[in-house]
Amino acid sequence: MVEAGMQAGQLLTLLIIALALGMDAFSLGVGIGLKGIRLLDILKLSTLIALFHILMPLIGIFAGKYVGTLLGSVASLAGGGLLLLLGGHMVYSSLRGDAVPSIDHRSSWGMLLFALSVSIDSFSVGLSLGMFAVDMLLAVLLFGIAGGCLSVAGLLLGRRVSSSLGGYGEAIGGVILLTFGLLILF
Numbered sequence: 001m002v003e004a005g006m007q008a009g010q011l012l013t014l015l016i017i018a019l020a021l022g023m024d025a026f027s028l029g030v031g032i033g034l035k036g037i038r039l040l041d042i043l044k045l046s047t048l049i050a051l052f053h054i055l056m057p058l059i060g061i062f063a064g065k066y067v068g069t070l071l072g073s074v075a076s077l078a079g080g081g082l083l084l085l086l087g088g089h090m091v092y093s094s095l096r097g098d099a100v101p102s103i104d105h106r107s108s109w110g111m112l113l114f115a116l117s118v119s120i121d122s123f124s125v126g127l128s129l130g131m132f133a134v135d136m137l138l139a140v141l142l143f144g145i146a147g148g149c150l151s152v153a154g155l156l157l158g159r160r161v162s163s164s165l166g167g168y169g170e171a172i173g174g175v176i177l178l179t180f181g182l183l184i185l186f
Helices: 002-033 039-064 070-099 108-130 136-185
Strands: none
Touching (some): 002 108, 002 136, 039 108, 039 136
16 A cells, blocks of 8 residues: 555656656747747657657666766756757847858757757756666656657647747747746756
8 A cells, every 4th residue: 555655656756757847848849839840840859859858867867876966967057058059049040030050950960959958957857866766667758758748739839829920930939948048057
């Protein structure tokens, strides 16, 4: 009886963490969707984000068994910094127009960069979970499902709203990414 209660508590905790991690994917998705994105690219980017939401905490869990909390704060700083750079670049390129080459979210490198920036906080969570007895498979599957589903929702929402915002969509998306980058850093 006590064992079942502990498992239910762990499941609830992991669900809350998965949703919290997925909210980063949602907000990034809205920002990218505001630039305009095709449905096929939504599928590709969301799949990549889901995979990163599985791989990053797995790496973190294994590293957490050997390393202290120092890397957790470094990973959070790196994630916040990446979001600041991406958001700043989006705002700058939207204000300058075609004169500035933008990060192409359709390219392999662009997708990897976006997936990494939104999934790096999963690494820090994995570090923390690696120091405790946690059902690793359940945790990473929940993180991947939440990250993938919430990124799809964000990308679709951003895509829908972008048509009514016109040229301001990329700037607004950049401001969203800048804001989340600042929230992570401070």
